[in-house]
Amino acid sequence: MRFDSLVDSVGRTPLVGLPRLSPSPDVRLWAKLEQDNPTGSIKDRAALWMIADGEKRGLLTPGATVLEPTSGNTGISLAMVCRQRGYRLVCVMPENTSAERRQLLAMWGAEIVYSPASGGSNEAVAVAKRLAAEHPDWVMLYQYGNPANAQAHYETTGPELLADLPTITHFVAGLGTTGTLMGTGRFLRERVPGIRIIAAEPRYGEIVYGLRNIDEGFIPELYDGSVLTTRISVGPKESLRRTRQMVEEEGIFAGISSGCILHAALIEADRCVRAGQRADIAVIVCDGGWKYLSTGAYAGTLEEAEAALEGQLWA
Amino acid sequence: MAVQVRVPTILRSYTGGSKVVEGVGDTLAALFIDIDSHFPGLRGRLVSEDAGELHRFVNIYVNDEDVRFLGGLDAKISDGDTVTILPAVAGGSAMMPATAGI
The missing domain is CATH 3.40.50.1100 (Rossmann fold)
Incomplete structure (x- = not known):
């Protein structure tokens, strides 16, 4: 193929x-x-659909910054797609995330913001939402609530x-x-x-x-x-x-x-x-x-x- | 024989610290009423009195199957079943501090 x-x-x-x-x-x-899939997980589908949807709706323009709470496969998938399309990606993740995972994300081009380990994943979501409010020009795709995530699988x-x-x-x-x-x-x-x-x-x-x-x-x-x-x-x-x-x-x-x-x-x-x-x-x-x-x-x-x-x- | 109910850490203040308690009842609703007679207040944390249904952020499983798909509070319970109570958390393949994927 x-x-x-x-x-x-x-x-x-x-x-x-x-x-x-x-x-x-x-x-x-x-x-x-x-x-x-290209980065080795199912999340490539959701990442690609969420980015394409953001572009279609005019949210993502050249040089845009994408923000997402994730320490895992979604971050890696988004980093790959963002790099290819010329966007900057900021991932929020708990500070106790493994070194392996941090390196993978950095390698694919993501920047990392840490949230307190004690708050777990709920806290990472909260920190991401706070950052989004502080930086109105950043685009949080928010995989938990973005219909384009489910739509990728529907299509x-x-x-x-x-x-x-x-x-x-x-x-x-x-x-x-x-x-x-x-x-x-x-x-x-x-x-x-x-x-x-x-x-x-x-x-x-x-x-x-x-x-x-x-x-x-x-x-x-x-x-x-x-x-x-x-x-x-x-x-x-x-x-x-x-x-x-x-x-x-x-x-x-x-x-x-x-x-x-x-x-x-x-x-x-x-x-x-x-x-x-x-x-x-x-x-x-x-x-x-x-x-x-x-x-x-x-x-x-x-x-x-x-x-x-x-x-x-x-x- | 009775039904074993696994209680999450956050609710053990109602069970004197017990991780597992026992109760009887043909349905989940009846089981919770029986358990509440031994551990007052526990049922109120699981069931919303106004709506007469489970609290939104409480997940309950009978033998590992989510009771919301087994009839909710009307779910049938048999001797020897295990009922597990868990809070709803963000996780599963989506957010993970240390290991997990996605």
Whole structure:
């Protein structure tokens, strides 16, 4: 395949069967390999759509500064697209973000503003909103509330899945900004009667929830529960176990959030087997495992890996 | 046999510090009323009295499935089930301090 530039090659990722993880010939799992995007994650789709939308609406003009609370894949994707289009990118992230991640963002050209570690991700969002108010000429794309995030999946991920797997019965993805589930979910619901849209939600260690006041929770503005069939909470042990299974049995070296998604998919697959129903279950592989090697997720026993993840937002 | 309820750190002031408490009830609503009789005030943090539904920023799971997709407070509960209470947080593949992707 030939493209005019790197950003033109976003999307159209492979869908591969998981014959060893599928429970039966009638209940099959399929993985959409989003690590095949230019910067190695599904976030390239949302980043490109949010930037293009900002340009279309006249918010982004040559030399503009883009601002976003992110320490992860969205930042890397935005940095790549912004560099190609001539925008400056400022990422707000908690100060305890790993050195590896800071280097990746800096390499792709992002500038970094730190928020207090104690406030976690909610605080990074708050700092970004404050910066946006101080710099009215900066453009915060705000992936949690930007409809272009979900629209990217409505226009690309959904159609790609349906074209490659017309017999699809289930779509399983992770619940973060909710963009993937909302966009792909809406597209598939409009075209596939009875399709089940399953959210896999990472369940972190107690420390992550410990400081949260229950009245000050965070729900992304994009989230619309009516798009989902159900939502399954998956802990670190199951996520790690499935992440390892994916590479051991199918040769797919994925990040930990993909293990979380696979676990929810296997629960659904098991339900289908017991009910005697045929199923073609599409799961999202969000990114490769490279960025998570230093977490210890892939080395030692599962118990050791689980202990290493305690207190971290691992997906 | 009863139902085990996992309580997040922020709400353990209502359970005398207990991480897991037990209760009985055929539905989530009945379970919360039973638990509130042992740990007064806990139910008020989970259920909005006016609307008669779960507080917006509280997520509750029965055997790892979100109860909002199982009928909410009318969700059926059986002996041996595990109910988990968690606050809604920003996270999941979107924002992560130390490790995670995205």
